[in-house]
Amino acid sequence: MRVIRILLMLVVAIGLTACGSSKFKTYNGPKVTSVQVHKADRKMYLLHNERVLKKYDVALGFNPDGHKQYEGDGRTPEGTYVVDRRNPNSQFHLSVGINYPRPQDVAYANFIGKSPGGDIFIHGRSNWNGQNRGDWTHGCIAVTDKEMETVYAMIKDGTTIHILP
Template identity: 35%
Template sequence: MNTKTNFLLLMVLALFLSGCQLNGPKDRYNLAECKKELLTAEDYSEADAIDRIVVVKKERKMYLYKDGKVKGVFPVSLGKNPVGDKQQKGDYRTPEGEFFIHRKLCSPKYYRSLCISYPRPEDKARARARGVNPGGNITIHAQPKWNADGKGDQYTLNRNWTQGCVAVTNSSMKKLWYAVREGVPVMIK
């Protein structure tokens, strides 16, 4: 093969490995666009703001509240081992308790994520007493890359497949992205 062919093959391989997709829809995990939206997200309507999120694991639903009233309900997927509170890294459980959104994240893997404040000091202390790692990086995130177009939503929402996170559809995440600010309380029960 000649140098030009080698270069093209390396570029295609680099794009593949980096998660970029050629000729994909404009909204498909475009990190630059996501980060731009993160910076301009202050342009949201206060009327659409959410001031509390409640995830009921048994129902596999997320309730969005404003001023004590339910403003929306989204179906969710949970960790592969959904029963009970998260005990340690790798147990595939979704943590339970009171948390808050501490960061918004543009993700090449899951479109967008809202990071929750797990592990809390009490989670760390409980894990330390057991001699285990409490785990971390628990988020409310959107769909994996293969489901960027949403055609697999029915499949993903009928299963608990995450490593302990709460997953919603990409269309639900778009609504959450603008309605939720850092500091919003999250109850998972």
């Protein structure tokens, strides 16, 4: 009987440990009112009004200089956007979407005879088989998987994101 009790306690302990490793975190701090990405510095800031809540090193598109102009150019967009969707099943661990392209992005791409592209996200790095250093995305903003868990919990749909040169 005592052996069974010990085994049951071990099973419960292992089960609770597994629950603690969820990629879905909770956040109860100050609201993130905006996000700033400083491309030249490879930094992302989560802000509550003027106060920095979190700061992250980021990777960008593999061709980071300048504003994204068309699909496949490897650039990360510049300008003011809004977080408009979430993907809990992203191939890059977790991701939050940015409402690129804006109407002016579509108009410019059409003018040069190209597609503006889309699917620009802040995301983690898992399942990326390439180098996890430097700029390697196709225009997205990447942080580590562990950092993305915090970002995913803190940023809500409708949050403004300023992507600066």
